[in-house]
Amino acid sequence: VTALPVPPTPPDAAPGILAELRSRTHDLHVAAERSGILNALLRGTAPRAGYLLLLRNLAPVYRALEDGLARHGGTAALAPLAACRLDRATAIAADLRALGGPHWEHALPLLPEGESYARRVAEAAAGDGFRLVAHAYTRYLGDLSGGQILRRLLGDSLGLQAGELHFYDFSGIAGAAQIKRDYRAMLEQAGQAASDRAALVEEAAAAFSHNIALSEAVQAAL
Numbered sequence: 416v417t418a419l420p421v422p423p424t425p426p427d428a429a430p431g432i433l434a435e436l437r438s439r440t441h442d443l444h445v446a447a448e449r450s451g452i453l454n455a456l457l458r459g460t461a462p463r464a465g466y467l468l469l470l471r472n473l474a475p476v477y478r479a480l481e482d483g484l485a486r487h488g489g490t491a492a493l494a495p496l497a498a499c500r501l502d503r504a505t506a507i508a509a510d511l512r513a514l515g516g517p518h519w520e521h522a523l524p525l526l527p528e529g530e531s532y533a534r535r536v537a538e539a540a541a542g543d544g545f546r547l548v549a550h551a552y553t554r555y556l557g558d559l560s561g562g563q564i565l566r567r568l569l570g571d572s573l574g575l576q577a578g579e580l581h582f583y584d585f586s587g588i589a590g591a592a593q594i595k596r597d598y599r600a601m602l603e604q605a606g607q608a609a610s611d612r613a614a615l616v617e618e619a620a621a622a623f624s625h626n627i628a629l630s631e632a633v634q635a636a637l
């Protein structure tokens with residue numbers, strides 16, 4: 416009896432970029448859930464003002480991310496992500512208007528941690544922009560995962576209404592699970608084409624650290 420032949424290792428057996436991103440940010444994800452305002456939101460103890468301040472400080476982050484992706488719409492590796500248009504900046508501005516009034520941009524402070532996170536994203540958009548993949552991964556997959564949990568909690572504990580929760584509503588595009596599957600495939604493709612995979616993975620770790628710093632700063636500002 417001859418042994419079954421061992422299939423040859425395919426030349427492209429390197430772990431996918433998503434697997435790398437997930438393992439590099441695993442501990443940071445745990446830390447983010449336990450940090451500042453995010454922890455309070457999960458426990459249902461955050462005041463409305465806390466959620467509002469977090470949202471106000473995420474607004475420029477998404478603007479930088481979405482401006483950056485739009486600028487790279489003609490870059491082969493980033494074109495699918497740019498075309499996907501999960502854009503949250505408009506949804507966030509609508510929520511902020513509903514929750515904080517028309518002058519939210521001036522009425523609610525931009526914290527140094529929000530400013531520096533947005534600056535980091537804008538810097539990632541420089542050059543060939545491949546580091547934007549890390550920021551798209553961190554925010555959009557987060558919004559499609561934990562964001563969907565937060566959405567329920569914000570409704571239950573803070574009484575937020577649908578008109579104040581556009582941020583987590585992707586229904587104009589597709590169901591969250593479907594988008595997540597499709598978006599993961601696009602991130603994988605964009606990551607494979609990235610000029611420097613190690614830098615991309617470290618950029619995701621930095622993105623998580625910015626989220627933790629912002630979450631702590633929002634809680635401290637209350």
Ligand code: HEM
Nearest residue numbers: 433436437447448453552553554556557560561564623626
């Ligand atoms: C507020 C508390 C949070 C909760 C309850 C939460 C919950 C979750 C859950 C349940 C998943 C797994 C989804 C799945 O595997 O299908 C997930 C994935 C993810 N979350 Fe969070 N999350 C939170 C905060 C965050 C934050 C602050 C970020 C970053 C800004 C983030 C980014 C991500 C990413 C990128 C993934 C995808 C991981 C991967 O599969 O590679 N999450 N989250």
